[in-house]
Amino acid sequence: MTGTFVGMPAFPKAAHDAVHDPTLRGNLRHATHTIRAKRARAVGELSDWAALREAGRRIKDHTLRHLDRYLLQLEESVTAAGGTVHWAADADEANRIVARLVRETGESEVVKVKSMATQEIGLNEALEAEGIRAYETDLAELIVQLGEDRPSHILVPAIHRNRGEIRDIFRKEMGRWGRPAPDDLTDTPAELAEAARLHLREKFLRAKVGISGANFMVAETGTLVVVESEGNGRMCLTLPETLISVVGIEKVVPAWRDLEVFLQTLPRSSTAERMNPYTSMWTGTTDEDGPRAFHLVLLDNGRTDTLADRVGRQALRCIRCSACLNVCPVYERAGGHAYGSVYPGPIGAILSPQLRGTASEIDASLPYASSLCGACYEVCPVAIDIPEVLVHLRERVVEGGPAVRQGNKVVLRPAKGHAAERAAMRAARWAFGHPGALRAGQRLASRTRRLHPRTLPGPGRAWSGTRDLPAVPAEPFRDWWQRTRGGKDGAE
Amino acid sequence: MSGRERILGRVRRALADVAPDDRPYGEAVPRDYLREHGRRTVEETVELLAENLADYRAVVHRGTEDRLPALIGRLLAERGSREVLVPAGLPPAWTAAADAVRVDDRAADTPQRLDRVDSVVTGCAVAVAETGTIVLDGSPDQGRRRISLVPDHHICVVRVPDQVVSSVPQALERLDPGRPLTWISGPSATSDIELDRVEGVHGPRTLEVILLG
Numbered sequence: 001m002t003g004t005f006v007g008m009p010a011f012p013k014a015a016h017d018a019v020h021d022p023t024l025r026g027n028l029r030h031a032t033h034t035i036r037a038k039r040a041r042a043v044g045e046l047s048d049w050a051a052l053r054e055a056g057r058r059i060k061d062h063t064l065r066h067l068d069r070y071l072l073q074l075e076e077s078v079t080a081a082g083g084t085v086h087w088a089a090d091a092d093e094a095n096r097i098v099a100r101l102v103r104e105t106g107e108s109e110v111v112k113v114k115s116m117a118t119q120e121i122g123l124n125e126a127l128e129a130e131g132i133r134a135y136e137t138d139l140a141e142l143i144v145q146l147g148e149d150r151p152s153h154i155l156v157p158a159i160h161r162n163r164g165e166i167r168d169i170f171r172k173e174m175g176r177w178g179r180p181a182p183d184d185l186t187d188t189p190a191e192l193a194e195a196a197r198l199h200l201r202e203k204f205l206r207a208k209v210g211i212s213g214a215n216f217m218v219a220e221t222g223t224l225v226v227v228e229s230e231g232n233g234r235m236c237l238t239l240p241e242t243l244i245s246v247v248g249i250e251k252v253v254p255a256w257r258d259l260e261v262f263l264q265t266l267p268r269s270s271t272a273e274r275m276n277p278y279t280s281m282w283t284g285t286t287d288e289d290g291p292r293a294f295h296l297v298l299l300d301n302g303r304t305d306t307l308a309d310r311v312g313r314q315a316l317r318c319i320r321c322s323a324c325l326n327v328c329p330v331y332e333r334a335g336g337h338a339y340g341s342v343y344p345g346p347i348g349a350i351l352s353p354q355l356r357g358t359a360s361e362i363d364a365s366l367p368y369a370s371s372l373c374g375a376c377y378e379v380c381p382v383a384i385d386i387p388e389v390l391v392h393l394r395e396r397v398v399e400g401g402p403a404v405r406q407g408n409k410v411v412l413r414p415a416k417g418h419a420a421e422r423a424a425m426r427a428a429r430w431a432f433g434h435p436g437a438l439r440a441g442q443r444l445a446s447r448t449r450r451l452h453p454r455t456l457p458g459p460g461r462a463w464s465g466t467r468d469l470p471a472v473p474a475e476p477f478r479d480w481w482q483r484t485r486g487g488k489d490g491a492e
Numbered sequence: 493m494s495g496r497e498r499i500l501g502r503v504r505r506a507l508a509d510v511a512p513d514d515r516p517y518g519e520a521v522p523r524d525y526l527r528e529h530g531r532r533t534v535e536e537t538v539e540l541l542a543e544n545l546a547d548y549r550a551v552v553h554r555g556t557e558d559r560l561p562a563l564i565g566r567l568l569a570e571r572g573s574r575e576v577l578v579p580a581g582l583p584p585a586w587t588a589a590a591d592a593v594r595v596d597d598r599a600a601d602t603p604q605r606l607d608r609v610d611s612v613v614t615g616c617a618v619a620v621a622e623t624g625t626i627v628l629d630g631s632p633d634q635g636r637r638r639i640s641l642v643p644d645h646h647i648c649v650v651r652v653p654d655q656v657v658s659s660v661p662q663a664l665e666r667l668d669p670g671r672p673l674t675w676i677s678g679p680s681a682t683s684d685i686e687l688d689r690v691e692g693v694h695g696p697r698t699l700e701v702i703l704l705g
């Protein structure tokens with residue numbers, strides 16, 4: 001996986017810098033608390049939330065259990081509907097495929113709708129190297145791109161910027177990329193949004209190639225789903241002649257009907273709305289409506305390595321709602337950049353070290369970027385036991401052991417005397433140096449979660465003296481898989 | 493080895509530790525969540541749709557078949573619309589009383605041409621009361637996806653109660669996945685700047701929904 005930000009300091013160092021940046025802290029605190037309260041209200045409206053959450057978990061587990069079958073079925077459905085399916089084992093392969101597809105259209109610019117997968121593989125930079133300019137079209141992504149900055153939140157990537165900074169970036173940079181911002185631009189959000197509308201509209205109207213990700217892909221029908229707010233997604237998905245969607249293989253779901261679960265849980269968990277403003281669904285191509293050519297690039301890039309890990313594979317259930325970020329006491333203080341990857345917050349702490357391995361200092365320190373309070377698990381709409389995976393990854397960092405990297409079985413060496421252990425120790429010290437983070441965590445934990453003490457190995461042992469560690473969830477993924485042996489018996 | 497074979501091989505090896513599971517999918521997932529939330533009469537469901545549409549800042553009107561042309565004419569006039577896009581299958585009577593020039597939804601028109609049109613009038617496929625959502629499926633009275641996207645003003649006519657369902661699960665049952673679908677819940681919006689909600693970034697900034705019954 002590419003996409004480690006070059007020269008990224010390990011989590012504790014980066015977090016330390018963030019904690020001392022008052023603008024960032026203020027913005028983050030306001031943002032996370034606002035969304036948190038709204039989400040609780042939106043979720044509270046549905047009396048069957050627990051059943052929806054359980055169904056979501058089971059759909060994803062079942063899909064992962066039969067991932068090969070569903071990917072093949074998806075390929076068949078998309079192809080039958082007029083699309084073309086490509087398979088990319090890693091970031092380089094995906095970037096090469098996309099660059100070739102763009103070149104074949106004869107175009108040298110593309111419009112993009114926000115996609116974590118394309119950020120993960122560093123697609124914009126790869127296209128740039130091929131002389132192809134990729135324009136980000138989400139307001140927040142535009143702010144990030146114009147400011148030559150990095151995203152810091154899954155849902156609101158420019159959350160670390162305030163309105164004055166955004167106005168300055170627009171005034172200074174828009175002209176270099178296209179239509180300049182008006183000279184008298186003020187910092188009111190409505191005016192800033194209007195400037196973005198005008199700046200991007202000329203790009204949408206002339207765009208011949210669009211690039212997207214997808215929130216879901218339905219194997220049975222070949223349908224792709226993009227959930228968004230601003231309408232830039234609809235622009236990118238319908239105006240260009242060619243559409244290229246780069247999607248992680250874990251985004252497949254078996255049946256059309258499965259959307260009834262996720263279209264209820266995702267918007268409420270994410271933007272805390274009953275429904276987000278726009279959701280687009282398309283199946284291959286449609287005559288005289290939307291793109292004439294549709295390419296789906298299925299991306300592995302560490303996902304199958306994650307799937308090979310009995311405890312860690314549950315991270316692949318993630319639907320990228322960002323609810324876990326908004327409740328995390330560590331994220332609230334450290335900010336998204338400290339996580340050193342496109343996946344910040346609790347989900348980033350378990351996903352990045354699995355997708356990329358734990359060889360680098362930042363990846364080895366990420367499993368320690370948590371007080372293990374369990375708030376992330378409570379809000380997760382697909383019930384990923386993030387604390388369980390964190391503890392598991394800490395063990396892996398400290399004790400080493402078998403793992404799969406790029407499809408090959410490897411034995412990781414214990415981190416003793418290794419940079420990773422030092423990083424881990426520093427992370428632990430950082431957390432203890434910020435007792436507020438721990439206290440907030442403990443309060444939540446005692447309210448929300450039945451805990452069962454367990455001892456941490458290695459440097460983490462220092463934690464277990466004062467901290468309760470999460471026990472096995474009601475039914476972990478691996479137990480469920482084992483229980484379903486032989487098909488019909490033992491199920492529900 | 494192709495990327496395809498490599499990925500499928502990795503998936504199969506990754507799952508080697510897992511016990512076989514050949515249950516049919518229908519039995520693998522418990523679906524004991526609700527088909528709809530709460531019990532309502534048909535009128536109450538329509539009322540809930542109106543409330544939730546308004547909550548997401550769509551402008552809601554009620555109309556009858558015979559008063560619809562005048563209502564649409566008035567909404568376009570109030571907006572000062574000079575041109576209005578009409579899908580090929582929109583009942584001609586709907587825009588018969590409008591002063592605005594009708595522009596047909598044609599494949600040949602460029603996006604730049606659509607950008608000069610002020611308003612669009614469409615029907616819909618289904619509306620979801622619990623979420624305040626209208627869904628377009630590209631049927632003849634709704635037209636191509638882009639016509640409800642590029643103009644800044646969208647008037648959408650929902651036949652009540654026929655086209656109204658309570659919930660997301662009920663809506664999906666009615667929809668055909670083979671058609672391009674657009675789910676719309678209020679005008680386009682962003683909260684990207686300090687979480688201040690701003691209506692209308694790229695889609696229509698004004699969404700008017702006429703409940704026709």
Ligand code: SF4
Nearest residue numbers: 318319321322324380
């Ligand atoms: S881990 Fe769960 S809560 Fe966090 S982003 Fe993924 S789905 Fe949402």
